[in-house]
Amino acid sequence: xxxxxxxxxxxxxxxxxxxxxxxxxxxxxxxxxGGTDLLPNMKxxxxxxxxxxxxxxxxxxxxxxxxxSASRLGACVTLADIAADPRFRNGLTALAQAASLxxxxxxxxxxxxxxxxxxxxxxxxxxxxxxxxxxxxFCLKKDGDTCxxxxxxxxxxxxxxxxxxxxxxxxxxxxxxxxRLEEREVLLGELYNNxxxxxxxxxxxxxxxxVLLDSLHGxxxxxxxxxxxxxxxxxxxxxAAAARFTESGVVEDARIVMGSAASRPLVALxxxxxxxxxxxxxxxxxxxxxxxxxxxxxxxxxxFDMSWRKRVxxxxxxxxxxxxxxxxxxxxxxxxxxxxxx
Amino acid sequence: MILxxxxxxxxxxxxxxxxxxxxxxxxxxxxYKTLLEVLRExxxxxxTKHGCxxxxxxxxxxxxxxKAVLSCLLLAVECDGKSVLTVEGLGADGKLHPLQDxxxxxxxxxxxxxxxxxLVTAKALLDSNPNPSREQIxxxxxxxxxxxxxxxxxxxxxxxxxxxxxxxxxx
Numbered sequence: 001x002x003x004x005x006x007x008x009x010x011x012x013x014x015x016x017x018x019x020x021x022x023x024x025x026x027x028x029x030x031x032x033x034g035g036t037d038l039l040p041n042m043k044x045x046x047x048x049x050x051x052x053x054x055x056x057x058x059x060x061x062x063x064x065x066x067x068x069s070a071s072r073l074g075a076c077v078t079l080a081d082i083a084a085d086p087r088f089r090n091g092l093t094a095l096a097q098a099a100s101l102x103x104x105x106x107x108x109x110x111x112x113x114x115x116x117x118x119x120x121x122x123x124x125x126x127x128x129x130x131x132x133x134x135x136x137x138f139c140l141k142k143d144g145d146t147c148x149x150x151x152x153x154x155x156x157x158x159x160x161x162x163x164x165x166x167x168x169x170x171x172x173x174x175x176x177x178x179x180r181l182e183e184r185e186v187l188l189g190e191l192y193n194n195x196x197x198x199x200x201x202x203x204x205x206x207x208x209x210x211v212l213l214d215s216l217h218g219x220x221x222x223x224x225x226x227x228x229x230x231x232x233x234x235x236x237x238x239x240a241a242a243a244r245f246t247e248s249g250v251v252e253d254a255r256i257v258m259g260s261a262a263s264r265p266l267v268a269l270x271x272x273x274x275x276x277x278x279x280x281x282x283x284x285x286x287x288x289x290x291x292x293x294x295x296x297x298x299x300x301x302x303x304f305d306m307s308w309r310k311r312v313x314x315x316x317x318x319x320x321x322x323x324x325x326x327x328x329x330x331x332x333x334x335x336x337x338x339x340x341x342x
Numbered sequence: 343m344i345l346x347x348x349x350x351x352x353x354x355x356x357x358x359x360x361x362x363x364x365x366x367x368x369x370x371x372x373x374y375k376t377l378l379e380v381l382r383e384x385x386x387x388x389x390t391k392h393g394c395x396x397x398x399x400x401x402x403x404x405x406x407x408x409k410a411v412l413s414c415l416l417l418a419v420e421c422d423g424k425s426v427l428t429v430e431g432l433g434a435d436g437k438l439h440p441l442q443d444x445x446x447x448x449x450x451x452x453x454x455x456x457x458x459x460x461l462v463t464a465k466a467l468l469d470s471n472p473n474p475s476r477e478q479i480x481x482x483x484x485x486x487x488x489x490x491x492x493x494x495x496x497x498x499x500x501x502x503x504x505x506x507x508x509x510x511x512x513x
Contacts, residue, residue, distance in 0.1 A: 002395045004374045009419055039415045040396040056420055104485025107397055109409045231484035232398060
């Protein structure tokens, strides 16, 4: 039986109180939101915070404010609430889809948006219990010196496995980080490092308090996720795409983001740029798919063969862009869900 | 003087009051425990099952404030003042809940290990949507692994219970 390690427990009622605790306790304290990532990691001794600080009692973190010009989503809004809320449609569809595809209904009832954005990176050599990891003399990400995915690597290759980050980056989201002495807004696309160990720029004394979105009027977005089963599994590849069109269907602006293809979500800048000023036709879509797949570098540390995952990148970009131009791709979506489900 | 150090699980320094299956319940427990551990070990409610401990099977599902959650990933200290429903609270007045009746009648339980969690998850679904489609039932139960039944009998039992409950409420 895997018990949680011992920890001190704090339950602040306000953000001010919370950042004071984080400041006082130092990096050995961790915020606890839904717990669906952190608690399994604690049971496997991958993360062993001395202090757990619950964010559950801070009302400000549960607020959703949506106006025509901008939206502010509290970090502790659950993924189930996002998936079920009809306001997360049209431009925000990719976020609702990503939230609705995380894990299982039970986990979505608990897991939060902020938690999914801060999700620990994952790897076949890391997401194992303590004894398993000890048997391979641990790994670079925790307690060891060698990256077993790429033994010559000085960098940890664990994979960014968040569903909502690629979607929100495609939507141009920012996050508000609050610490005792300062507050800063960071473009979500700039929150992550391509390093499985040091994967996020949130400092230990900061709380990711809010996700901020500008108006997405005129935008369409979608999210595609690859996993073995139609439920439970983390993504082993995902594509989020968003575009704004003129009345005649010419792309004015576009963003394509790939998840689970590196230690951070990858923004396919060239692929998106090639679409601007053109309609989404066979030619422009094929070019974007090639350009996006070129930068995806899946490694052999998740489920499924890595070369196949790279090939699916192009197929997902194609499907996502066809969906944005209005094609019915529900058959393709279903075939990816069905082919690989048990 | 002899100093005795109690094993850590016996150091019940955390205390909460929750509403468990409709009854106000006080419980003391070791503060690192999950709700699952407190239900089974400190409250003797062993209906809720202990599966993977990591959120990968759904066997420990209970309803927290009416919503299906995994009790193995929930700190018991965070349940103070909350309402929790487990399989023990499904039946009333010595009678089985219509879901339990239907599961027994239609062979929806074989080894039975996943059954308590599926029953409470299905209850949450029917409470929020009294007339779900097969697809909605499949989706609601997509976090509960069952290695015996192949799920068909489970879906049929939820549908049978749904009809029975609808019949009762319309009378």
